[in-house]
Structures are given as structure tokens and as C-alpha cells.
Amino acid sequence: MSNSRPRSRRTPGWRWAAGRDELVSAVLQSAEHCLGVQDFGTLAPELKHDVKETFQYTLFRWAEELDALSRIQDLLGCYEQALELFPDDEVICNSMGEHLFRMGFRDEAAGYFHKAVKLNPDFSDAKENFYRVANWLVERWHFIMLNDTKRNTIYNAAIQKAVCLGSKSVLDIGAGTGILSMFAKKAGAHSVYACELSKTMYELACDVVAANKMEAGIKLLHTKSLDIEIPKHIPERVSLVVTETVDAGLFGEGIVESLIHAWEHLLLQPKTKGESANCEKYGKVIPASAVIFGMAVECAEIRRHHRVGIKDIAGIHLPTNVKFQSPAYSSVDTEETIEPYTTEKMSRVPGGYLALTECFEIMTVDFNNLQELKSLATKKPDKIGIPVIKEGILDAIMVWFVLQLDDEHSLSTSPSEETCWEQAVYPVQDLADYWIKPGDHVMMEVSCQDCYLRIQSISVLGLECEMDVAKSFTQNKDLLSLGNEAELCSALANLQTSKPDAVEQTCILESTEIALLNNIPYHEGFKMAMSKVLSSLTPEKLYQTMDTHCQNEMSSGTGQSNTVQNILEPFYVLDVSEGFSILPIIAGTLGQVKPYSSVEKDQHRIALDLISEANHFPKETLEFWLRHVEDESAMLQRPKSDKLWSIIILDVIEPSGLIQQEIMEKAAISRCLLQSGGKIFPQYVLMFGLLVESQTLLEENAVQGTERTLGLNIAPFINQFQVPIRVFLDLSSLPCIPLSKPVELLRLDLMTPYLNTSNREVKVYICKSGRLTAIPFWYHMYLDEEIRLDTSSEASHWKQAAVVLDNPIQVEMGEELVLSIQHHKSNVSITVKQ
Numbered sequence: 001m002s003n004s005r006p007r008s009r010r011t012p013g014w015r016w017a018a019g020r021d022e023l024v025s026a027v028l029q030s031a032e033h034c035l036g037v038q039d040f041g042t043l044a045p046e047l048k049h050d051v052k053e054t055f056q057y058t059l060f061r062w063a064e065e066l067d068a069l070s071r072i073q074d075l076l077g078c079y080e081q082a083l084e085l086f087p088d089d090e091v092i093c094n095s096m097g098e099h100l101f102r103m104g105f106r107d108e109a110a111g112y113f114h115k116a117v118k119l120n121p122d123f124s125d126a127k128e129n130f131y132r133v134a135n136w137l138v139e140r141w142h143f144i145m146l147n148d149t150k151r152n153t154i155y156n157a158a159i160q161k162a163v164c165l166g167s168k169s170v171l172d173i174g175a176g177t178g179i180l181s182m183f184a185k186k187a188g189a190h191s192v193y194a195c196e197l198s199k200t201m202y203e204l205a206c207d208v209v210a211a212n213k214m215e216a217g218i219k220l221l222h223t224k225s226l227d228i229e230i231p232k233h234i235p236e237r238v239s240l241v242v243t244e245t246v247d248a249g250l251f252g253e254g255i256v257e258s259l260i261h262a263w264e265h266l267l268l269q270p271k272t273k274g275e276s277a278n279c280e281k282y283g284k285v286i287p288a289s290a291v292i293f294g295m296a297v298e299c300a301e302i303r304r305h306h307r308v309g310i311k312d313i314a315g316i317h318l319p320t321n322v323k324f325q326s327p328a329y330s331s332v333d334t335e336e337t338i339e340p341y342t343t344e345k346m347s348r349v350p351g352g353y354l355a356l357t358e359c360f361e362i363m364t365v366d367f368n369n370l371q372e373l374k375s376l377a378t379k380k381p382d383k384i385g386i387p388v389i390k391e392g393i394l395d396a397i398m399v400w401f402v403l404q405l406d407d408e409h410s411l412s413t414s415p416s417e418e419t420c421w422e423q424a425v426y427p428v429q430d431l432a433d434y435w436i437k438p439g440d441h442v443m444m445e446v447s448c449q450d451c452y453l454r455i456q457s458i459s460v461l462g463l464e465c466e467m468d469v470a471k472s473f474t475q476n477k478d479l480l481s482l483g484n485e486a487e488l489c490s491a492l493a494n495l496q497t498s499k500p501d502a503v504e505q506t507c508i509l510e511s512t513e514i515a516l517l518n519n520i521p522y523h524e525g526f527k528m529a530m531s532k533v534l535s536s537l538t539p540e541k542l543y544q545t546m547d548t549h550c551q552n553e554m555s556s557g558t559g560q561s562n563t564v565q566n567i568l569e570p571f572y573v574l575d576v577s578e579g580f581s582i583l584p585i586i587a588g589t590l591g592q593v594k595p596y597s598s599v600e601k602d603q604h605r606i607a608l609d610l611i612s613e614a615n616h617f618p619k620e621t622l623e624f625w626l627r628h629v630e631d632e633s634a635m636l637q638r639p640k641s642d643k644l645w646s647i648i649i650l651d652v653i654e655p656s657g658l659i660q661q662e663i664m665e666k667a668a669i670s671r672c673l674l675q676s677g678g679k680i681f682p683q684y685v686l687m688f689g690l691l692v693e694s695q696t697l698l699e700e701n702a703v704q705g706t707e708r709t710l711g712l713n714i715a716p717f718i719n720q721f722q723v724p725i726r727v728f729l730d731l732s733s734l735p736c737i738p739l740s741k742p743v744e745l746l747r748l749d750l751m752t753p754y755l756n757t758s759n760r761e762v763k764v765y766i767c768k769s770g771r772l773t774a775i776p777f778w779y780h781m782y783l784d785e786e787i788r789l790d791t792s793s794e795a796s797h798w799k800q801a802a803v804v805l806d807n808p809i810q811v812e813m814g815e816e817l818v819l820s821i822q823h824h825k826s827n828v829s830i831t832v833k834q
Contacts, residue, residue, distance in 0.1 A: 657801030
């Protein structure tokens with residue numbers, strides 16, 4: 001509201017007391033005016049700009065207090081009031097988004113981050129937050145599928161055919177952007193309903209439908225199909241359900257459950273065989289059916305991410321009583337519903353794969369048969385035996401399917417097809433021998449439980465095994481004929497293969513953690529670098545300790561002396577890398593060292609204790625740092641009040657290929673906690689990049705115009721959620737054409753911060769003409785000047801990332817391009833200067 005009082009100006013001699021009086025006077029006048037006109041909105045609007053910074057600071061501190069006290073409603077109320085006062089403040093919008101994201105409200109958080117970026121496109125914190133949350137809200141496969149012209153064309157043809165045959169009322173389950181609904185409307189459907197559970201995707205679909213001028217003919221519902229009721233949401237049963245709620249394992253997005261509900265509550269009754277009446281009177285589903293196929297494969301890349309294939313790591317023995325499993329395999333034995341497979345684009349998997357069996361049929365499912373759908377969940381597992389055609393290492397069962405939309409149109413997700421789909425991969429674990437050969441059979445049980453296709457009890461049956469089974473059966477008969485109970489018990493005891501008192505621990509690790517354990521150069525490099533640092537510190541520590549010991553002896557008047565080993569103070573080593581790590585145990589082998597691990601999970605701690613025990617560590621040598629830290633957010637502190645760390649190991653690079661958040665802040669604290677001569681590992685990191693032409697990256701990052709979506713205007717809306725950086729890439733198998741040689745882009749020095757620069761320009765020489773579409777990047781991590789780890793190496797557990805350009809640039813051989821590199825906190829932006 002306006003105030004007629006003229007705004008005063010500060011003079012150079014303005015005093016705090018005078019300012020306070022002026023502020024009080026202004027607020028009092030504004031309050032009196034508001035009281036007079038009964039307007040209790042904002043007070044003293046003319047002072048808003050002057051107090052904005054102080055207001056922000058106070059708001060953020062108070063929000064932290066409310067958050068710590070779990071007063072969530074009060075916290076949100078504060079931000080709502082703040083945004084009434086400063087509706088166009090990007091800093092407050094971003095902070096509100098951060099709180100909402102931490103609470104799990106990703107849709108709402110994205111809205112605030114998006115608004116902050118619109119208000120200030122150069123606001124780095126908001127941009128980074130929006131990019132991170134955008135990957136949650138609009139998953140990257142939306143872009144890939146919308147760019148798949150073949151998929152769109154076949155779905156459109158099947159829907160068009162069904163509508164032309166009389167299916168005029170349509171329900172689209174899991175509508176996404178609404179593309180299938182719009183196909184139905186364009187085909188001439190009278191009534192089209194579309195349901196979408198995600199708030200972000202629902203709002204996106206509303207915008208897309210309106211932009212294509214179909215909002216009058218398509219009713220969008222922000223709900224899941226299981227909650228749709230007649231006539232509350234739709235007036236009557238529909239004659240056609242269209243859906244693509246399938247994942248790489250077919251059933252993982254709940255298609256069986258949603259179609260059972262649809263047939264029981266939302267669809268007209270199906271047409272019986274032989275009837276030729278109008279389709280409008282009967283119900284049907286697109287897709288009509290599916291056939292699931294499988295193949296046993298050898299694949300080194302899958303193996304190193306799902307099986308620990310080594311027994312010794314940098315001198316540390318891994319005992320047999322510690323079993324490492326990936327989440328995909330462990331889901332067999334857990335009560336929690338976990339996706340029992342991983343997914344891979346097998347045509348692009350590094351190193352490729354080798355087929356060990358022919359393609360075999362796993363199961364078929366008829367989506368137009370209610371009884372068959374109902375029986376899927378209750379049906380006992382089918383046992384399958386597949387003959388081996390080629391010798392090799394059994395690493396996984398690879399699965400894909402053919403989606404039969406109707407009797408004429410089908411889509412295959414086979415790795416041999418040009419498709420947007422990945423394949424489901426079931427890693428094989430817990431076999432005594434993974435080597436198989438022709439004559440063997442791969443045995444398995446398949447079922448559909450908890451909305452997932454499950455492939456369990458994978459084993460190998462060969463001629464030798466069959467003979468062993470027969471022999472074992474004969475031996476058991478002989479045992480039973482002994483007649484003497486004592487002899488029988490003795491014989492059975494002799495068959496025992498493991499000690500009854502051995503403690504066994506199953507340790508579930510993420511696939512990247514298993515790949516890390518298999519990364520021999522990583523562990524050997526750290527062992528060598530730590531050994532060099534500790535050796536350099538030993539003479540100094542020995543001198544200091546001996547000097548102190550001599551003084552104590554003189555003051556006590558005793559002539560007793562201990563061995564140097566007994567009087568040496570230990571070196572303190574802290575590993576704060578993310579996830580499971582055996583580096584503290586490796587450090588413990590390097591002499592008088594007190595290693596601390598920062599692992600959080602109990603099963604990981606038990607596993608590390610068992611590994612320590614198997615390697616004859618004295619008890620309590622390895623300690624778990626979180627037991628000594630009161631506040632987990634203050635992880636970096638002294639080992640003891642009077643001690644400092646000799647080595648601190650930091651996680652600098654995420655497995656995704658990005659720089660860890662707040663790593664430079666952690667490095668700054670770590671430097672203050674190091675003893676003289678102590679080191680942070682890695683000591684510095686060099687970031688390298690390469691200019692490439694890659695149509696694949698373009699299509700995985702944004703919808704390419706209207707041609708791919710058959711003339712429908714979808715791209716401008718979904719492309720609001722594109723992010724400039726693609727993560728989890730395998731550069732070795734990425735379809736791309738290099739246009740330059742690798743160049744150094746950035747240096748991050750954790751030990752010597754003055755060597756870092758926040759802005760840098762790099763000249764790149766073009767060695768091949770083409771369209772510059774992306775800049776993949778990776779890192780060399782230097783533990784010291786001689787020991788380097790390459791995140792793009794074949795053994796690396798890290799993936800790579802790439803900056804994808806909004807607009808490709810035509811470049812010619814011999815040209816020089818200038819890249820502008822900006823480093824802000826953990827965010828690195830790369831732009832091409834033209």
C-alpha cells in the first residue's frame with residue numbers, strides 16, 4: 001500500500017540511533033494509517049528494499065530453528081508470509097524449495113526452484129537445485145520415448161484402428177504428456193479421459209493438451225486409475241483402455257493391478273470369440289498381450305557390478321563368511337518389495353555381451369483376459385530349463401518382451417532392435433561355478449509376484465551334476481541302511497561343509513560399491529599413497545615421541561624403556577568417502593595406524609569387523625567414526641581434543657560423474673584438521689573434456705521438434721525440464737564422433753586452494769568437422785604427483801557425464817573454439833564462446 005511520506009536518504013554521517021528513530025517513526029505512521037483504513041496487510045512498504053537483506057537472514061535462521069524443532073507447519077507459514085512480502089525474491093523461493101525437497105515434496109520444490117530460475121537465470125544455486133529435482137520429476141526416458149518415431153507411429157496406428165472399429169470412449173492410464181490420449185482424439189474418439197498420478201506430469205499434460213487445442217475433448221484426471229470411480233470421475237464404462245505403464249521387466253509399473261481394476265470397474269465387458277457386433281459395446285485394451293523372452297549371457301560389465309570377483313584386495317583377504325550381494329539379487333529373500341532386476345541398454349553395454357543360450361520364451365500374458373491377469377499373482381513359479389549353446393561365464397539372464405498392441409501392430413524391446421527401451425537384467429550370484437558349456441542346462445523359476453517379473457533359483461545342471469545327484473542318492477540309501485542311529489549321526493556330521501559356529505554376514509551393496517571393490521588399481525593406488533605419507537611422517541613422530549619419553553624417564557628416575565613400537569603414538573586416518581569402503585582396513589596394515597570408517601549401515605560395520613578379524617587385526621583397531629560424533633552433520637572434527645589427522649580421505653566425485661556437493665567446503669575444514677605433513681586424498685583433481693557430435697545425447701536430453709511426435713506440439717513443454725548435463729554415461733560405448741582431442745578444463749586443488757580458479761577459458765582445436773552437440777567430461781584424481789586414478793578407465797566404478805548444448809554448433813577442422821568454464825560451489829558449467 002502507498003504512503004505519502006517522502007522517502008529519506010542516508011547521509012554519510014547517518015548514525016544508527018537516528019536510523020532507529022527514523023525506522024520506528026516510519027513504522028508507527030504506517031501502522032496508524034493501516035489502522036485508520038482497516039488494512040492489515042504490509043507495513044512500511046517503502047522500507048522493504050532497505051530491510052530485505054536483514055529480513056532474508058532472519059528468515060533463514062528462524063527457519064533452521066523451526067526445522068530443528070520439527071515445527072514444519074510454522075516453517076511453511078513463515079515462508080508463505082515472506083513470499084507475500086517478497087513474491088519475486090529468487091533467494092526466498094530457492095530456500096523454500098530446499099526445505100520442501102528435504103521434506104519429500106519434490107513436485108512443490110521444483111515449482112519454487114523453477115520460479116527462482118525464471119526470476120534470475122544466473123542464480124547458480126537455484127539452477128543446480130532445479131536440474132537435480134528435474135531428473136526426479138520428469139524422468140529422462142520421457143524424452144527418449146517421445147523421440148522414438150517408430151513407437152509413436154505404431155501406437156498411433158493401433159489406436160486409430162480401434163477407434164475406427166467403434167471404440168469411441170477411451171481411458172488413457174498413466175497418461176504422461178497425454179500423447180496417447182491425443183492420438184485417440186485425433187482418430188475420432190468421442191470421449192477421452194486421461195489419468196496421471198504425478199502432479200508435475202499432470203500439469204504438463206494440461207498445458208500440452210491445451211496447446212494442441214484438445215482441452216475440450218480430453219478430460220485430464222490428477223489421480224491413479226485405481227481411485228477412479230463411476231460416475232464421480234467418468235460418467236460410464238469405456239470401450240478402450242490405452243496404456244504404456246510397462247517397464248523393462250514389463251510388470252514393474254503395475255500394469256497387471258491397474259488392468260484388473262479397469263476390467264472390474266471401468267471397462268465394458270470383453271467381446272467373446274465369434275461375436276461380430278459393434279466394438280463400441282465391448283471393452284478392449286491396447287496393448288492386447290505380451291510375450292516375454294530371455295537369454296543367458298556372459299557380460300563382464302554386469303559381472304563387475306554385481307559379483308565381487310576377487311579374494312584379495314591390496315593385501316586384504318576377503319573371508320568366505322562375508323557374502324556380498326547386489327540389491328537386485330537380495331530382493332529374493334527380503335520381505336520388502338524391491339525391483340528384482342537392474343536395467344541396461346545391452347546394445348551399448350561396455351565390452352558387449354555373449355549369448356550362451358538361444359532366446360527362449362519365459363511367459364505370455366493376455367491383457368484382455370481378466371481371469372489370466374488375476375491368476376498371474378497367485379500362480380506357482382514355472383520351472384524352466386534352457387540348453388547351453390556356447391561355453392562361457394554365466395553372468396545374467398537378460399529379458400525383453402514383444403508388446404502386441406493388436407493383431408496387426410507390435411513393439412519389441414529386444415536389444416537387437418532400434419528402440420528407446422532398455423532390457424531387464426537379472427544378475428546371477430551364489431553359484432559354486434559360473435562356467436557353463438554345451439550340454440549343460442540353465443535352470444530357473446519364473447513368476448509374477450508383487451507386480452514384478454521374478455526369475456529365481458538360477459542354477460546349472462550338467463551331465464556331471466546329474467551323475468552327482470544319482471551318486472548322492474545312492475550314498476543316502478547306504479546311510480539309511482546303517483541301522484545304527486549313532487553311526488548315522490556321525491556320518492551326517494562328517495558331511496558338514498562349514499563350521500557350525502562361523503558367523504556369516506550377507507552384505508548388500510549398491511552395484512557401484514561392488515564395482516568399487518572390484519577396482520584393483522583404486523585400492524592399490526590408495527595403499528601406495530597412504531604408505532608414502534605415513535613413511536614421511538614416521539621420522540618426525542618417532543623423534544617427538546622419543547624426546548617426550550626420555551623426559552618422562554628422567555623425571556621419574558627409572559631406567560626402564562619400552563620398544564619404539566610401544567611408545568609410538570598412532571597415526572590417525574579418517575575415511576569419509578560415501579558408502580562401503582575397505583580403505584580404513586588397508587590403512588590399518590601400514591603400521592601404527594588408528595583407522596576410522598564412516599560407514600553408516602550396521603551390516604556394513606559387521607562386514608568390516610569380520611574382514612578385520614580374518615586379517616588378524618587386533619580387536620578395536622578399526623573404529624567407526626559416527627559412534628564418536630554427536631552430530632553427523634559435523635563429521636569433520638579432530639580425532640581427539642589434542643590430536644590431528646594424518647590422512648583424510650574425501651569422496652570428490654559422485655558415481656554419476658559429477659563433483660560431490662560441498663566438496664570444497666569439506667576440503668577447507670579438513671585442511672585445518674591435518675597434522676603437519678598430513679594429506680587430504682585426493683590432493684587435487686583435473687577435469688578433462690572432449691568435443692563430440694552425438695545424436696543420441698541430443699535425443700536423450702530433449703524432444704526434437706514436432707516431427708518425432710507426429711505433429712503434436714509437446715517439445716516446448718517437456719523441454720522446460722531438460723537439464724544441461726547428462727549423467728551416468730559410459731563414454732567408451734556412447735555413440736558419438738570425437739571432434740577434438742581431450743583437453744584439461746579445470747583444476748580442483750584440495751590441499752592448495754590458491755591454485756583454484758572459479759572462471760577459466762580454454763582453447764580447443766577442432767580436429768574433425770561436424771556438429772558439436774555435447775562435451776563429455778571425466779576426471780584424473782591425483783593422490784600425489786605420481787599416483788593418479790582415471791574415472792574413465794575400464795576398471796573405474798565411476799561413470800562419466802556430459803554437457804549437452806541447447807543448439808548444436810557446426811565446426812570445421814582447423815578451427816579453434818573457446819570454452820568458458822565456471823566453477824561455483826560443486827556446480828561446473830561449460831559454455832561455448834562464439
